[in-house]
Amino acid sequence: MPTRQLQPRKTPRQLRGWEAQERILEAAARVFAEWGYSAGTTNRIAEAAGMSVGSLYQYFPNKDSILVALVRRHVDEGAARLASLWADAQDVTSLDGRVRLLVDAVIANHRDEIRLHQVLFEEAPRPPELLADLHRLEGELVEAVAQLIRTDPSVRTDDATRTAWFAVTVVESLTHRYVSSYPKGDLDAFREELVKLVVAYLT
Amino acid sequence: MPTRQLQPRKTPRQLRGWEAQERILEAAARVFAEWGYSAGTTNRIAEAAGMSVGSLYQYFPNKDSILVALVRRHVDEGAARLASLWADAQDVTSLDGRVRLLVDAVIANHRDEIRLHQVLFEEAPRPPELLADLHRLEGELVEAVAQLIRTDPSVRTDDATRTAWFAVTVVESLTHRYVSSYPKGDLDAFREELVKLVVAYLT
DNA sequence: GTCTATACTGGGATAGAC
DNA sequence: GTCTATCCCAGTATAGAC
Numbered sequence: 394m395p396t397r398q399l400q401p402r403k404t405p406r407q408l409r410g411w412e413a414q415e416r417i418l419e420a421a422a423r424v425f426a427e428w429g430y431s432a433g434t435t436n437r438i439a440e441a442a443g444m445s446v447g448s449l450y451q452y453f454p455n456k457d458s459i460l461v462a463l464v465r466r467h468v469d470e471g472a473a474r475l476a477s478l479w480a481d482a483q484d485v486t487s488l489d490g491r492v493r494l495l496v497d498a499v500i501a502n503h504r505d506e507i508r509l510h511q512v513l514f515e516e517a518p519r520p521p522e523l524l525a526d527l528h529r530l531e532g533e534l535v536e537a538v539a540q541l542i543r544t545d546p547s548v549r550t551d552d553a554t555r556t557a558w559f560a561v562t563v564v565e566s567l568t569h570r571y572v573s574s575y576p577k578g579d580l581d582a583f584r585e586e587l588v589k590l591v592v593a594y595l596t
Numbered sequence: 597m598p599t600r601q602l603q604p605r606k607t608p609r610q611l612r613g614w615e616a617q618e619r620i621l622e623a624a625a626r627v628f629a630e631w632g633y634s635a636g637t638t639n640r641i642a643e644a645a646g647m648s649v650g651s652l653y654q655y656f657p658n659k660d661s662i663l664v665a666l667v668r669r670h671v672d673e674g675a676a677r678l679a680s681l682w683a684d685a686q687d688v689t690s691l692d693g694r695v696r697l698l699v700d701a702v703i704a705n706h707r708d709e710i711r712l713h714q715v716l717f718e719e720a721p722r723p724p725e726l727l728a729d730l731h732r733l734e735g736e737l738v739e740a741v742a743q744l745i746r747t748d749p750s751v752r753t754d755d756a757t758r759t760a761w762f763a764v765t766v767v768e769s770l771t772h773r774y775v776s777s778y779p780k781g782d783l784d785a786f787r788e789e790l791v792k793l794v795v796a797y798l799t
Numbered sequence: 800g801t802c803t804a805t806a807c808t809g810g811g812a813t814a815g816a817c
Numbered sequence: 818g819t820c821t822a823t824c825c826c827a828g829t830a831t832a833g834a835c
Contacts, residue, residue, distance in 0.1 A: 431634060444802090445802055447801070447832090571765075582758075649813095
């Protein structure tokens with residue numbers, strides 16, 4: 394049995410667990426963005442994080458778990474941005490203004506880290522459990538928007554959930570597509586047109 | 597120097613080159629759809645095609661070339677379907693009818709082989725040269741639709757190309773998304789709503 | 800805690816027989 | 818033309834020293 398009490402409780406140079414995890418995730422984000430998922434090897438990630446593979450595997454059991462943690466973090470950030478949308482939606486009452494709010498939030502979720510976003514949400518193999526989570530989150534967003542629609546007399550629909558699904562999905566997928574196809578494109582012009590499209594659909 | 601003239605010109609059991617290629621592509625389509633790109637190994641493809649890896653490599657220089665050929669074939673089919681759309685567009689003069697034509701063609705491009713479509717266009721690493729081709733093809737479709745828009749007095753726009761891009765992209769990406777998320781969904785209802793959305797945007 | 804070296808695996812591609 | 822056996826490499830993950 395090793396004599397644990399002879400070890401110092403803590404040495405300043407040692408990384409605390411969460412710090413190391415953060416460093417790894419941050420490195421993985423850069424590596425995946427640059428190399429894609431399969432070429433984004435654990436060795437490269439470790440190197441980018443300034444540690445060795447051995448150390449890396451002390452904080453994550455395998456490569457997949459790094460991906461999952463990264464997606465989770467990414468999604469959490471996006472969810473937070475969308476949640477803060479509700480606060481703002483209280484002040485904005487015009488349909489046009491509210492749509493603009495949604496569009497802005499979604500664009501914000503995409504504008505940086507485009508390539509990472511692609512790798513995370515298209516290329517990488519996501520475990521079914523993670524997919525279920527994403528699906529659930531999307532459902533919540535749709536339901537929230539549906540609720541807004543129901544209380545807005547200027548929107549005519551016979552199925553608020555369906556209408557909300559189209560509105561949310563159109564904003565997400567068009568933004569994704571635009572940003573992927575034209576990374577240097579004119580985001581302002583795009584936003585205006587997208588708002589126009591959604592408003593036209595809703596009224 | 598081998599004595600070629602002693603070989604029979606052709607033996608019935610031998611596959612002609614294009615037949616073998618077809619068999620391989622057809623097998624690859626099934627394997628990729630079932631296993632995804634990375635797990636869709638050349639060995640599995642060969643097995644599904646009823647031949648050995650060695651034979652497979654006689655018809656394709658590497659795995660990537662199989663993928664490229666598959667995407668090309670897929671895209672050609674889609675392009676053909678969209679091209680035949682022009683013939684029909686002569687007879688249909690209402691905006692609603694024309695949008696429906698476009699939507700139907702795009703849905704047809706997606707309704708079968710959903711999973712293959714995903715693998716081909718999302719998961720698999722596509723060489724830049726192929727991406728350029730796809731981009732060019734999309735540009736052509738957009739320009740064709742823009743031309744239709746310009747001659748249709750019921751569509752109000754100050755930039756036909758931009759409007760066409762939104763119309764085409766919205767149909768493609770929403771269909772893709774819907775079919776991926778709800779493989780068993782009600783396609784008819786979806787189509788109706790999508791047509792409504794596009795028509796609302798265009799008028 | 801950190802490292803280096805390496806075991807192990809799986810898949811792409813080829814050699815060489817028939 | 819077809820096959821089987823195998824080379825080879827890259828990448829994940831671990832062992833074991835410090």
